Amino acid sequence: MKIRMNLKKTFIVTAMAVTSIISAQTGGKFKVCLDAGHGAHDFGASYHGFVEKKITLDIVLKLGKILEQDPSIDVIYTRNNDTFIDLVERANIANRANANIFVSVHCNANKNTEAYGSETFVMGLSKSKSSLDVAMKENNVISLEDNYKSKYAGYNPNAPEALISATIAQEEYFEQSIELASRIQDNLEEKLNRKNRGVAQAPFMVLHKAFMPRVLIETGFISNPTEGAYLNSEEGQINMAKTIADAIFRMKAEHFGGSVPVLDIKKSEKPAPKDTTVKTPVKVVPVKDTPKTKVVKPELKAVNAAKVIYKVQIKASASQIDAKPENFNGLDKISSVLEKGYYKFMYGETNEYETSKAFLAEAKEKGYDSAFIVAFKNGIKISLNEALKTN
Numbered sequence: 001m002k003i004r005m006n007l008k009k010t011f012i013v014t015a016m017a018v019t020s021i022i023s024a025q026t027g028g029k030f031k032v033c034l035d036a037g038h039g040a041h042d043f044g045a046s047y048h049g050f051v052e053k054k055i056t057l058d059i060v061l062k063l064g065k066i067l068e069q070d071p072s073i074d075v076i077y078t079r080n081n082d083t084f085i086d087l088v089e090r091a092n093i094a095n096r097a098n099a100n101i102f103v104s105v106h107c108n109a110n111k112n113t114e115a116y117g118s119e120t121f122v123m124g125l126s127k128s129k130s131s132l133d134v135a136m137k138e139n140n141v142i143s144l145e146d147n148y149k150s151k152y153a154g155y156n157p158n159a160p161e162a163l164i165s166a167t168i169a170q171e172e173y174f175e176q177s178i179e180l181a182s183r184i185q186d187n188l189e190e191k192l193n194r195k196n197r198g199v200a201q202a203p204f205m206v207l208h209k210a211f212m213p214r215v216l217i218e219t220g221f222i223s224n225p226t227e228g229a230y231l232n233s234e235e236g237q238i239n240m241a242k243t244i245a246d247a248i249f250r251m252k253a254e255h256f257g258g259s260v261p262v263l264d265i266k267k268s269e270k271p272a273p274k275d276t277t278v279k280t281p282v283k284v285v286p287v288k289d290t291p292k293t294k295v296v297k298p299e300l301k302a303v304n305a306a307k308v309i310y311k312v313q314i315k316a317s318a319s320q321i322d323a324k325p326e327n328f329n330g331l332d333k334i335s336s337v338l339e340k341g342y343y344k345f346m347y348g349e350t351n352e353y354e355t356s357k358a359f360l361a362e363a364k365e366k367g368y369d370s371a372f373i374v375a376f377k378n379g380i381k382i383s384l385n386e387a388l389k390t391n
């Protein structure tokens, strides 16, 4: 009996450790590290006179100003002017400051100038060509750095998929990274009317080296004339900044405490931009050109509630969603948990870790690129690390 009690206590402590990562290591203030992509001779993308390094800095400075109005927030900038900072140094600035979260701001670009919309990335491996292309473009900065060959020891910026996958320890940050990314994307769609291209995983060097919940926002496509003009405008930037700030305030309130100030966000126009001079039917990405491997549907077995249960988290949202297959790309057996005012939606359930991997493959096949495995014991979420030791 005593042993059981202790075990239960261990689980609760573990679950608490998982949910309080964000609040760990701080001297009372919530530290947000803001990273304006590119700088100096690294212009980033440049289209129609819109320059990525300038737009990212403008948005980040506006975003920082809003966050700084909260005395319980410390803002750390990787750059606050037009300077060049290595990707690894950007991550190290956040690491040295013990930042609670790291937010890297970028603009997307594509040869197809009709492509538009916002997308937020978390660190991870990806098989999606479009995600890998974005990571490759952003990682390419490395070749502009001094001594990059020795500094990144064997890393080839043209093959970002070679980046080592996150360790189990980093998976703890992964969940909150996904939560932050989802909050940002939900906000961009609902509060700002931007096209939501979703949350995805991709191997970004700047995220790889930072050890805290971290995201990289591709705010929009400056290659699209309309979206580029919006991102380049004062109105676009201030509202983009408010929208991201709102997501950060909410993340902080959930995990660290404090209130969420009411920000007056002006919605952008909908329908989202389309170049009216183009007569051919518009074909918008996402490009799903990964070769379809046949996913074997996992066998259904009764789940023993007394043992560790594995599920696949596919989505997080501020609002409840009906567990109908049509709401989840055709997936059934959807369950949800409400964690600190935030809904996590999960697919499948099994006592076997190996089976949960098959569920994960199925979820990814259905388009949930950033899905991941979560574990529960006695209804309490535990870390994967703990689950694998327990089973």
Ligand SMILES: [Zn+2]
Binding pocket: 037, 038, 044, 045, 052, 106, 107, 138
């Ligand atoms: Zn960029």
